[in-house]
Amino acid sequence: MEILAFGVQSDERPLIQRAFAGHHDVRCLDVFLTEDTAPIAAGHEIISTSVNCGLGHRVLQTLAAGGTQMIAQRSTGFNNIDLDVAERLGMTAARVSYYSPYSVAEFAWTLGMAVNRRIVRAATRTRDFDFRLDGLMGRDMRGRTVGVIGTGKIGEAFTRIAHGFGMSLLGWDVAENPACRELGMEYVSKERLLAESDLITLHVPLMPATQHLIDAAALRAMKDDAILVNSSRGGLVDTAALVSELREGRFTGVGLDVYEAEAGLFFLDKSMEAVEDDTLARLVTFPNVLVTSHQAYYTLDAVGQIIDTTLNNVLDYTAGRRSENVLVPRS
Incomplete structure (x- = not known):
């Protein structure tokens, strides 16, 4: 056959x-x-x-x-x-x-660190032999708080990485993961997680109940200098609302491996075509945003x-x- x-x-x-x-x-x-x-x-x-x-x-x-x-x-x-x-x-x-849950968890951590330490901006500069440090200052992750939304296999793998870096661990899920508890994770309300976390990572499936889980209200509840990472499904984040917040100068960094309107774009070469998606076109212009093409599992x-x-x-x-x-x- x-x-x-x-x-x-x-x-x-x-x-x-x-x-x-x-x-x-x-x-x-x-x-x-x-x-x-x-x-x-x-x-x-x-x-x-x-x-x-x-x-x-x-x-x-x-x-x-x-x-x-x-x-x-x-x-x-x-x-x-x-x-x-x-x-x-x-x-x-x-x-x-x-x-392998490690593929996605490791990539999610990489996205978070890349926007934190301005890796893409630094690499672009050095190609032009510009070796200034202006605008490249990041933050230590040790001692800061990570919020893991979704603590299944991938969320657990991410939690282990964050634990290894010495971060305080907050979790939110419909069911607690004993392995995350053993690492010192405290399960809290979504509202508290958003308000207290320095880095927030999403590891939940996309379904009607999680569509735009990170909406305008959730984004406003986050710290102004927080880092947001989404390597799960694009529809978890209200992208238009995210753009609005970024235009206000909020967030240290945003790392997105997925995008809610990625069908017909991701996995394809669109470099020679006019960009019809105004939201995505605006999103990638922010210097604190890194968008990759759904490659976390790859x-x-x-x-x-x-x-x-x-x-x-x-x-x-x-x-x-x-x-x-x-x-x-x-x-």
Whole structure:
């Protein structure tokens, strides 16, 4: 059976082909799944998608009409898939429930430190042989307070890093993580966490209850010199409200690996095109803001685990098995 994989990065291609060798043929496409590209999948019972592929009702209807019955998502997040429609169409969908939490946690810490120590500005200057220190002053993290919103596997890994740097630990989640408690984390209200934290990092899934979790009111509750890091999902932050606060000169730094309107932008080369997203265009002009292209998960270790799990999801489907990764069971 040939499996069609959408949105495959060049670094991923050999890993996918190597993993699937001896099991199924796999055809890797660099294009993302959209209404325009969905007809390409005709005749493929199984397709694989990335988190920036759009699987709304029209795309799913096109896929179903073309014979697709199984969607193997190469990510933990699945807010891009209309699961109700997939179920009505008799399609099954599976995701990757787990991969290295250290990949995202380490990158989130790196973002925080990069904006704190003005790394991008310093690197840009030195390329022009400008070695002044003006405007590059950062802060020690030791003795300051970190607020971890979402203390699951990734939040715990981030907490361990912050603990190693000697920070005070505040946490907020629907359920406490005993491992974080053992590290000295104090679970507090979201309001207190926002008000007291010098660095705030987000590690919760995107769902209706967390959409714009960091809204205008939450941003106003933060310290003027706080650092905000989001390596989870763009929709957790009200970007327009964030821009408004940045225009007032607030925050030491903001590190964003995700953006709420990233679909159709991230993972693509838009360098030769006019920027149509005014909010993103304004966001990247702030000297204390660092935006990266949803790469926190992108390590050899994590991507390898994602691909291996995707293969296992496909093998489970063809064998009629069901695992914890299944979002919509086979009808």
